[in-house]
Structure formats: structure tokens, C-alpha cells
Amino acid sequence: MEYLWKQNIRKIDPYVPGEQSKEKNIVKINANENPYPPSPKAIEAIRNINANKLRFYPDANAAPLKKALADYYNTEAENIFLGNGSDDVIALCFQTFFCSEKPIAFPDITYSFYPVWCRLFNIPFKTYPLDKRFRINPDDYKEENGGVILPNPNAPTSIGEGLDFVRRILDNNRDSIVIIDEAYVDFGGTSCIELIKEYKNLVVTGTFSKSRSLASLRIGFAIADKELISYLEAVKNSYNSYTVDSVSIAAGVASVQDDEYFKSTINRVIATRKRVTNELEALGFEVLPSSSNFIMATHNSHSMKEMFEYLKTQKVFIRYFSLPRIDKYVRITIGTDEEMDIFLEKVREFLK
């Protein structure tokens, strides 16, 4: 029996999130998570949460966290928008800023959620191929469009670009909103947050899930001109007024205020990235130049798909994309030195 009410249901192909293995003693370097715990001050903030206030709704404006980020980025609270992870923030940006009939523009190889949001919100889009070195050519983004979004550093390529590159994108797109997704910027990329004063059509997004080791708490943000932020707040407040919970606000503030710990974990990840890159190159791999907490690598004389499968049997989980152009590469998150030693050992076994 077919029910009439089924006609009014939206049926879309589900975007299946990467499965988290439940096995123990694995090396999990497949989700670009940080190998180090968050700031001890963030952990303390969670443990010291005021139990008597849990019954109240959180501050809908998440004011303490906006203030902490404003101080950190040398801007004002009204320039900051907060959400339930940067996926929530970017999804709201798509709904708010990409309301044109013209297609929005993004690279062919990039964060795989962009086309999913386009389909969800009925936003037309056009992709522009990365060049042979997997870099974005800013002059590709000159065509009339309904908006531009790109990650810098890009994912899964790991390649970061400088301020001149972002300026060029912005100068080519004076009539569109440009979103620069800086999820990975803290690991050696160049942030363009300072450009929001100059370009009123620039939105920069960020996350606490990578460099701040708080993926479990879901905190994302956008920084832009106050007027743009006000439009974003209006849409958010028409969807769900309280998206960032009290525990996340408290832990987020503590994380932002502990810059010493933040810088020290980032430096450790960067040092490990350099070492692993050198060792892989010594083994004959080609590694793309990374400004992120992960690397993209390939090998002339070995199948990366087979290496991915072999490592899985050895309980080392990296990421392989069965997609055109990047199917000869693997993506490897930078773990601890101990984890990367196990990874390198298993790679050497595979190469033999």
C-alpha cells in the first residue's frame, strides 16, 4: 500500500558521515582530528560547569564566547557569528548569502559538503578545476556568479594560499559574497580575517574542531562585517535560537584564553608533519606542500588504494578518496609522533 502522505516528503540521498571505528588500539589518522587533548583549562571549564544553571537555556547570543573571539582576533563581538560546528555555520551562510539564481562557484576538488548543501537548498553551482599541481587559480573565479566559497587551506589537498591570492579572488568578485573556509588555517596557513574591514562582502569561517581539539563539542564561527553578521543572525534566529550550548560556550572561552597551550600543540603537529613528510619523501612518495594538519601523498610505483587497504588490516586508518584526479593519493592526518611511527613502519612493510 502506498500512502499519499509520502508524496510530500523530501527524499534525498543521505550524506553518510565517515564511520568511526569502535576497535581499540587503532591508529586513527583518517578524520583530521587533533592528536592532542584540548587545553586543560577547557577541560576544567567543563568539569566546573555550574550544575544549577544547566536547567536554563544558554545565552542565545553566546556573548562570552563572542567576546573571547573578538579579543583574540582584534575585532568586535558584532563581527562574530557562532554555530553548532562550522558545518552549521556554513549551512546557514549558504541559506543567507547564496540566494541568487546564478550558480555559486567553488573548486572541483574541495570540501565535499558544499555540493550537498547546494542540493539541499536548491542553490545552483559550478565547479572550477584545480590546476595540475592541485592549486586554485584565482583568475578562474572571474565569471558572473551567485557567490564564491573555498577553503584556505583547501581540503583534501592541504595546500594553503597567501593574502594576495584571497585579495585576487575578492577583487574578481566585487558583486558576490565570498566565503573563505579557514577550518585548517591555524596549522601554518594565512588567515584573511584582517580583510573583513576592507571587503564588506567577505565572510571567514572557522572551527574549534581541528586546532582547538574540541570536535566533540561542536563550535564553529564566522567573522565578517557587522551588517553581514546581522543577516546571518536573523536567519539563525528563524531556525534555532540556541545552537551553542552552555558547556561549549564555557569550554570555548577557556580554550581561546589559553594561547600558550594552543600554540604549543600546533607547533607539535607542524613539527611532526615536517618529519613525516621528509620520511615519506625518502621512501619515494610525493607529498603535496601542506599548511594543514594532514598531508596528501602519492607514490609512483605503488597503488595508494592498496596501501590504504593494507594499512586498514594493520589497524592504521587513513583516508582514500575513490574520486577522479585524486584516486592516486591518500590523505593522512598528522597524529602523535608515536602514531606516525607506527604508520611509517606499516608503510615500509607495505612497500616491501
Add this chain to the structure above:
Amino acid sequence: MEYLWKQNIRKIDPYVPGEQSKEKNIVKINANENPYPPSPKAIEAIRNINANKLRFYPDANAAPLKKALADYYNTEAENIFLGNGSDDVIALCFQTFFCSEKPIAFPDITYSFYPVWCRLFNIPFKTYPLDKRFRINPDDYKEENGGVILPNPNAPTSIGEGLDFVRRILDNNRDSIVIIDEAYVDFGGTSCIELIKEYKNLVVTGTFSKSRSLASLRIGFAIADKELISYLEAVKNSYNSYTVDSVSIAAGVASVQDDEYFKSTINRVIATRKRVTNELEALGFEVLPSSSNFIMATHNSHSMKEMFEYLKTQKVFIRYFSLPRIDKYVRITIGTDEEMDIFLEKVREFLK
């Protein structure tokens, strides 16, 4: 100078969430929050969170909390959907289930977010007036429609209806999805969750923000036939894969498993509601019959707007709606006995 890119921005009237007073020593009985803290076991779960796992993404499926709720409601995990508060859950339900060209149906006096979501998602709607006793007539919901949503108990009227009422709505709407929003049901209402086996087009939503005293953590859920839940998951996973954070999952599980505490706080709220209702009636108020953690009250010989304003000056915050039909009423959340004694004292002062 007008920028061209402003044309592509969605500009909507923001839904302004109720302001939270920052004053101390106030009686805050304006947001239908629970006066008692959450289960001590939920608080313990937060304090004992595994700090080494905060760096990982949460379980996208929030499986432990689905399992706890499935056990509690005598159903299966596949019948349960979880979100970032029930506003998130209902917003996703609107996007998933209300895709008809026909208007969806809900009461004229009800949760004020329903028309806001309709505007956000371009869903046509038609409202049906409550009767003179502020009750919903189930036979009003016979017209062809694109779906039905109503809270039971309704808000801000506080009035709950029984299973026969819900059956009648469902029998009148065999060709539409019917959402029953049970945000307040635990305070003496009648849940229709058992009907999901019989009616494949029924979606029941609930929240941890009221009866479970966890408004700060943002946990909402929907219970329905597995097929409906699968459509909801597909839309959610095309928006934001990780909406319920690890701390909320852990605290939520602990809350559901501590039924003794849950029932004891609910019984306290119900006992206080009875006492306050009696005392208000003795003072000449008319109080609608409540199955919720709040009451709607009016007085023949006094302006409720003036009472609301007077109480505010006395640091007692209740809710007044400047809306047709209910502008002669105030909504009062049931606080602790001590808070309600202060409230009643100030009401007596006002009446003099």
C-alpha cells in the same frame, strides 16, 4: 554606495529570542524552565567526561542516547531521531515532511516558532482558531492540507488533550504527516508515542529542556515509524552530521536512566502547580486547566499587562503576550515553592 552583492542576501525579520535578565536575586518564571537541577547522575556524567576523547567528533548517530530513549519508550533505536534541541528537530521535520504546495495546518494560538519556520522554508500555512475555552477542535483539521502540527499540551495555553483527541486528528488526516509536539507532556499530559505503530504518518517530538532540566545542553528528539526517521536522518546528514555533542549525549543517557529523580521533580512541579492554581483562584483569578509546567491566568477586574509590569519592577519575571485573544492573560512558569510564594506575595500587593 549600494553593493550589488546585497541583492542575493536573504533578509528576514529576525525572531528575537526572549531576553535573559542578568540581574541577580530575581524570580525567573518566564521561560518554562524547570526550577530543579537535572539528575545528579547527569551532572556527574558531565564532570566525568573523558577528556582524551573531546578531540574526536561525536557519534554522528548519537547511538547511546538513541538506545537509552528506545529502552525508555519501549521502541527501537531506528524509531528515534535526535537533534540540537527540539527546535532543531522540528525545523528539520518542516524541511523533510512539509514539502507540499498545500498549506500546513496549526492552531492560531500555539508555539510561535511554527509560522517563523514556514516563512524560512517557504511553506504555506493556515491557522485554525482555538475555541472560546482555548481548546483545539480536532474536527477543524479535516480540510486538505500539506501537513499538521500541534503541541499537546498546547502552548501557551497549557491545555493537554487525550489519546482520543490525537486519534481523531490522525483519522482526519490519513494523507498528511501529523506532528505532535510533546515538549510539555511529562507534566501530566498524555503522550501519543504508542500510536506510532498504528499510524505510519505520525511524528512525535520531545525535548530534554523542560522536564529533564537540561535546557542548557540542547537535546531534542522525534519518535516515528522507521521509514519516516530515515528520511529525517537523510536531510539532517545533508545539513550537519554532528548536531548532538558528546557531553549532551553522556548527560542525556544519565538523565533517561535516572527515572526516580525524573518522576520526583515532575511530581514536585505538579504539586506546586496545584497549590498556586488554588491560591490564584482564591484571589479571583481564572486559571486554564494546565497539563504543563506553566499556567495561563487572567483576572476579571485587573489588567494582566499592568500586573506583568508591576511584577517586573519587583524582580518577578512572568510572560505577557501582546497578542489578540490572549492579551488578557499572563503565562506563569511553575518555579520552586519559595519562588511561587514570592510571586503570590507580589500578586497580592498588586491586587490591593
